């Protein structure tokens with residue numbers, strides 16, 4: 511074993527372990543384990559990537575200004591304050607590296623995205639958990655967890671894996687309760703799916719405050735998870751800091767070309783949302799008919815609870831589904847082992863899942 515040891519903060523870090531494999535046989539796989547966009551990528555984004563070919567021997571643009579302009583136009587925000595990363599995962603890490611001194615605390619929520627504590631530890635910081643209230647983020651619990659060492663608060667809104675959200679008024683109350691030297695990171699990875707009037711992705715908060723950053727991703731609505739593209743929107747000085755320490759060429763040329771086309775393809779975005787708005791309630795309804803409770807979700811995935819009965823547990827269901835090449839995410843790592851998380855796929859995929867779960871439970875298949 512090498513005598514060179516990594517930082518002690520990393521020794522106790524739990525690494526993020528995705529669950530993207532596990533299909534039991536060759537052939538078609540229904541992959542609902544990673545909250546990717548059900549309809550894939552805009553055909554215009556695919557065409558844009560093909561058109562990049564002659565330039566692939568060149569390094570990509572460092573500042574991706576055409577992409578920033580496109581994203582800025584689409585969201586009505588200042589392109590100069592947008593920073594792109596190799597997925598929002600990279601930006602979470604870069605934020606921690608930039609703003610946490612060793613021993614500084616970063617608060618994340620009980621069922622929050624596991625990359626937050628991991629990135630905190632990599633930076634030498636200390637992750638602090640704020641308990642949820644009924645699987646929903648509790649602003650009071652976050653405020654209670656603040657100490658004089660707190661430097662960052664991570665809030666995924668809506669949250670992964672619960673799928674629940676808190677209204678904008680609550681986010682405002684959270685920020686108002688934080689000291690000015692605490693950075694509030696609003697991770698709005700799933701914001702485009704939310705149809706609630708009292709929700710805001712965080713743009714308004716960034717516009718009005720110096721200690722708020724919003725994170726967004728092309729992995730969900732835009733169906734570009736494999737291309738790795740995310741962005742942060744924040745105050746000018748924070749954007750400049752992130753830009754200065756992230757990998758210079760971390761965002762590749764294909765992602766930039768596809769990102770510009772995808773963000774401008776409004777018809778495709780509407781089709782994705784329409785599909786989700788149809789198949790999410792349909793699936794939740796069918797699961798309910800089978801006696802399976804889903805948490806109320808505003809996203810493109812849901813958390814489904816299984817009984818403790820031997821042979822009918824969440825883990826048994828996950829293995830049963832895997833035998834049929836249907837992949838869903840186990841939730842032990844998130845502390846909810848009696849559930850599985852599954853993305854909302856296409857109508858055909860959801861019909862297959864419902865039928866498979868009926869078979870698993872030994873119940874009649876619901877009529878579609």
Ligand SMILES: Cc1ncc(COP(=O)(O)O)c(C=O)c1O
Nearest residue numbers: 597598599666670699727729740
């Ligand atoms: C809340 C949340 N933030 C960030 C990410 C990471 O997104 P990206 O693919 O842009 O790294 C995910 C992915 O599942 C997520 O659920």
